[in-house]
Amino acid sequence: MKITFSPPDISQEEIDSVVSVLKSGWLTTGPKTKEFEREITHRCQNSKAVCLNSATAALELTLRLLGIGEGDEVITTPYTYSASASVIDHVGAKIVFADVKKGGLYIDPQAIEEKITQKTKAVIAVDVAGGCPDYNNIKKVLEEKRAEFEPKNELQKRIGRIALIADAAHSFGSNSNGVPVGHLADFSCFSFHAVKNLVCGEGGAVTWCDFGEGLDEEIYNEFMLWALHGQNKDALAKSQIGGWRYDIRFLGYKCNMPDILAALGLAQLKRYNNIIEKRKHLIENYEKKIYSLLGEKVKILPHKTKDYDSVGHLMITNIQGITDKTRDAIIDYMATQKNVATNVHYVPLPMHTAYKNLGFKASSYPNSVKAYENEISLPLFNKLTELEQDYIVNSLKEAIEKCG
Numbered sequence: 001m002k003i004t005f006s007p008p009d010i011s012q013e014e015i016d017s018v019v020s021v022l023k024s025g026w027l028t029t030g031p032k033t034k035e036f037e038r039e040i041t042h043r044c045q046n047s048k049a050v051c052l053n054s055a056t057a058a059l060e061l062t063l064r065l066l067g068i069g070e071g072d073e074v075i076t077t078p079y080t081y082s083a084s085a086s087v088i089d090h091v092g093a094k095i096v097f098a099d100v101k102k103g104g105l106y107i108d109p110q111a112i113e114e115k116i117t118q119k120t121k122a123v124i125a126v127d128v129a130g131g132c133p134d135y136n137n138i139k140k141v142l143e144e145k146r147a148e149f150e151p152k153n154e155l156q157k158r159i160g161r162i163a164l165i166a167d168a169a170h171s172f173g174s175n176s177n178g179v180p181v182g183h184l185a186d187f188s189c190f191s192f193h194a195v196k197n198l199v200c201g202e203g204g205a206v207t208w209c210d211f212g213e214g215l216d217e218e219i220y221n222e223f224m225l226w227a228l229h230g231q232n233k234d235a236l237a238k239s240q241i242g243g244w245r246y247d248i249r250f251l252g253y254k255c256n257m258p259d260i261l262a263a264l265g266l267a268q269l270k271r272y273n274n275i276i277e278k279r280k281h282l283i284e285n286y287e288k289k290i291y292s293l294l295g296e297k298v299k300i301l302p303h304k305t306k307d308y309d310s311v312g313h314l315m316i317t318n319i320q321g322i323t324d325k326t327r328d329a330i331i332d333y334m335a336t337q338k339n340v341a342t343n344v345h346y347v348p349l350p351m352h353t354a355y356k357n358l359g360f361k362a363s364s365y366p367n368s369v370k371a372y373e374n375e376i377s378l379p380l381f382n383k384l385t386e387l388e389q390d391y392i393v394n395s396l397k398e399a400i401e402k403c404g
Contacts, residue, residue, distance in 0.1 A: 001391050005341040006195045009275060009382040014199075017267035021259050029234050032259035036266050037205070040190070043173070043269075044182025046207045048216045050223040051262060055169045055191035055204035057255035059124065060087040061226045062187045062206055065219065066163055067153035068093050068121045075115050076124040076167075077107040078348045078360075079368040084126050084167045085349055093121070095358065097350065099365040105301060105316070106133035108367070113141045118148065121156065122163040127171035127181065129301055129345070130197070130310035135176060135184045138164060155219070158211055159186055170313040172198050173276055177307060182207045192261070197275060197311050198268045200261040226252045278382050279312035285386060286315055286378065289393040296320065297400065314345055315380040317396075322404055324373040329403040330396070331376060338395035343377040 021032060033051050040049040052058050068074060070092040076084050078097040088095045098111035105128045112123055123142065125133045142162045151157040168174075169191035171181045182188045187208045192200035206223065210216060228234055230252035237243055268275070283303050290298050301316035303309075319327060327344075334340040348368040350360035362369050378392055 001388065002339040003341060003379050003384075003388055003392060005343055005377075005379050006381050007383070008194050008199045010199070011267075011271065013270065014264050014267040017263040018260060021263040024259075027260055028258045029228075029256045030259045032262040032266060033257050036257075036262040036269075039266065039269050040182075040205050040207060044180050044188065044207045046183060047210050047213070048220045049182075049205050049207035050220060050227070051203065051205045051257035052223075052227055053202055053204065053255045053257055053261075054083075054193070055167070055189045056083040056087060057227070057253070058189035058204045058206035059083060059165065059167060060090055061223055061253075061255070062165055062189060063087060063091045063093070063122065064226060065222055066122060066155055071119065072121040072152075073117060073119040074122045074124060075112055075120060077126050077368070078350050078365045079105055079107075079128070079346055079371060080126040080167065080349065081169075081346060082349060082352070082354070083169075084124055085355070088124070089358075094119070095360075096120070097360065097365060099367045100371060102367045102370075104367075105129075105371055106131070107138075109134055109137040109141050112138060113144075116141075116145055116162065118150070120145075120162050121152065122165055124165045124167050125185065126167040127169070127174065129314035129316050130171045130174050130303060130312050131301065131305075132171065132174060132176045132181065132184065132308040132310075134307070135164070135166075155215075158215065163187070165189065169193075169196070169204075171311060172196070173272060173311040175309050183209060185209075192265055197279065197313055198265060198272060200257075200265040200268075203257050203261045203265065205257075224256075225249055227254075227256045228252065229254060275382055276311050279380065282380060282382075282384055282389065283312045283315060285389050286380075286393070289389060290317070290396075293393055293397050294400070298396075312380070315378040316345060317376050317378060318371070319374045319376060319400060319404075322374045322400075326403055327374050327376060330399040333399040333403055334395050338391075338399070340392055340395050341379060344372070344375055345377045346372065348372050 072093040074088040075096045101108040146161040164185040166185035166188040168188045174181045192203035230250040233246040299318040349355045350362040
C-alpha cells in the first residue's frame, strides 16, 4: 500500500466547470471571479471579499491598505508557515513574534500583550489545521490598548486600535462560537492552494468585517488597484466597446485571480459541505483508531471544542515523550518501510535560516519549539479509505515501537 499526504479532491463537476470557462473565451479575471467573491462573502457573512492569486497576496495587500510600513511593528506567531511573517518584512515593517500557548499551537493573547509597543499596528493571528486561536481574548487585549494607539491612515483611524488580521489559510468554513471564520477578525485571508480543503490550484481571498457601505466599496476598489498594477480598470472593463482608456493610480502589483481558478473554486463550493463532512468523519475514525491502539502515547489536536468547530484541514498529532530526532526517525520509517507520507506542521520560523539571519532565536519561543519536537501530521484527504486509515495507524504504532 502506498499513501500520499494530501492529493486534491477533484470531481467531474470541477472539470466541467473549468472546461466551460475555457470554451467561454474569457480566461482572466471576469464574471466567474466576481461570482466566487460573492459566494465567499455570503459564507463569511460579510459585505465584500476580494479574490487574489494567493493568501500571501491577501496578507500583504491587507498590510498595505492599512498603511503599515517602515517604522511599524506587526505581531504574529512563530508557529506557522513563512507567509504569515514574510509579508511583514515585505512592507518594510518589523516582525515581532509572540509565542503560542504552553501545550498548544495557537498564539497566546498574553504573549501578544507583552509584545505590544507604541509602534504596533497589527496582529496576524494564525488558524492551524482549521482551528482558531482565542480571538475573543486577542480582541480584548487590543481593545485595552485602544487609548494608546496612534493611527497612520484613515482605515487605521476607522478601526481605532491595533488591527486584527486572521491568517485563515487553513480554515475556510470553520467557525468560533457559531461565528464563521472570516467574520472574527478585522480582515481574514484565505488560501485555496492545491492542498487546502477548498481547491483552486492556486488562489486566495481576503474579506473584512463591515466598515459601512461606502468604506467597504472603497476598500474593495483599493484592493483591486493593488492587485492589478494600480490600474483603475480590470481586463473585463477594458474589453467593453469604447472602454480602452484607463489610468495607473500608483505602482501596484499583479496578483489577481483568473476565471479559470474561480471556476474550480465555484464547483468545489457546491460540494463543500459534503467535503467537510467527509473530513470530519475521517478525523473521528482516526481518533478512535489512534486512541484504541496507542492510548495516551499520542495527543491529537482537537477539531471541535467549546470555542470552535474546525473544517479539519490537518490531522496533527504529538507523540508524547519523544525528541525531534526520534520524531524524524518515525517519519523516515513510515516513508521508507511503510510507504506512508507524513509531514510536520510546523518548523518554528526562528529555526529557519532566513529568520536566524534576522536575529531571531528559537530558544526565545520555548512553547513553539516544544510543540514542534514531537509533531507528526498524518495523511488526510477526502478519498482516504477506512482500510488505508487502519494501515496508517498500524504503521504509526509500528514506527513508534521500532524508533521510540
